[in-house]
Amino acid sequence: MLNDPYKALGLSKTATADEIKKAYRKLVRTSHPDLHPDDPQAEARFKAISAAYDVLKDPETRARYDAGEIDGLGAEQPRRQYYRDFAGDAENRYQQRRGAGPEADPADIFAEILRNRARGGQGFGGGFGEQxxxxxxxxxxxxLEVPFLDAVRGAETPITLPDGNALSVKIPAGTEDGQTLRLRGKGMPGFGGGPAGDALITIRVQPHAVFRREGDDILLTLPITLDEAILGGKVTAPTIAGPVGLTIPPGASSGRILRLRGRGVARAGGKAGDQKVELKIVVPTEPDASLRDFLSEWRKTHSSDPRADLMKGAGS
Known part of the structure; x- marks a missing residue:
């Protein structure tokens, strides 16, 4: 089958859900175009693995792919359908009208139509295609693949259908990965005056190079310098709505989480989440001589061990 998602993720068809997730996360780090701006093939690889993950991450979608009902991009595979397929469909694609109850056998109904047409009768609604x-x-x-910020902030984007027609899809603020949007009446045309079906748009949210999402909260790892960690200070931190000022408290350690309230995902009619900022101390790769000399002297008179409790907890 074309666009094999298993092959795109380097997996076999027996892969578990955890194996699929791990393979996807590993490939994202090596293929995201924002992380590899000098690699001209990164964007194509990223789109391929994102499409593959979208199909395989959901058990129902994966089962449909394995059964040949959809292709590796999640599009419906063409299949032949007959009268009985329409009449017995659980989604009620084929509806009996005027005298045909829900328990009626489709073959008997069809035979009755032919008999009425042959004798010119109107007792069963005038024949197929009329009433x-x-x-x-x-x-x-x-x-539909959408950028991370478009999903959390909301946006409007066009989508081109296989027949060449274009639809404008409104992405509501707070849309999540895997969420399906329904566009009423934008599906396949009906028969015999029946209504058109709907277009079901499954959203695939692209990973972001900086932000992560946890429910309605936004997660960010913020690098800070050694002096900012020890002395504290004011820095600028990015948010999904733009940069804001953030105060680093004195004595901050890596892993400490600061909270920016109301700076997360804001759904319509709901309370906005927060942005959680995890601090990460980044030291110079080559400290200057004065800093090295100061720390050497400081070490002689300070013997605190930040790993003492850790070793006790480990039973060492």
Whole structure:
């Protein structure tokens, strides 16, 4: 099958959900175009592995791919359908009208139509295609990849359908990865005057090079200098709405989390989440002589061991 998602992630068809997730995360780090701006092939690789993960991460979608119902991009595979397929569909694509109850056998109904047409009768609604039957169009499924910030802030983006027509898709603020949007009446056309189906757009959110999402909270790792950690200070931190000022308290350690309230994902009619900022101390790769000399002297008179409690907890 074309666009094999297992092959794109370097996995076999027996891969577990955890193996799929681990493979995807590993490949994102090596293929994200923001992390590899000098690699002209990074964007193509990133799109391929994102498409593969979108199909395999959801058990239902994965099962449909394995059964040949959708292709490696999540699009419906064409299949032949007959009258019985429409009549028995659980989504009620083919609806009986005027005298045909829900328990009626489709073959008997069809035979009755032919008998009425042969004798010119109108007892069963006048025949096929007039008032006897109408069939709602099938729903059409599509996958749409959107940037991280468009998903959390909301946006409007066009999507081109296989027939060449274009739709404008409104991405609501707070849209999550894997969420499906429904566009009423934008699916396949109906039969016998029946309504058109819907377009179901499954959203795939691209990973961001800086931000991560946890529910409605935004997570960020913020590098700080050694002097900022010891002395504290004011720095600028990015948020999904733009840069803001942040105060680093004196004596901050790596791993400490500061909270920017209301700076997370804001859904319509709901309370906005927060942005959690994890501090990460970054020391110079080559400290200057004065800093090295100071720390050498400081070490002689300070013997605190930050690992003491850790060793006790480990039973050492």
């Amino acid at each position: 006897g039957f109408s069939a709602a169009g099938q729903d059409a499924r599509y996958a």
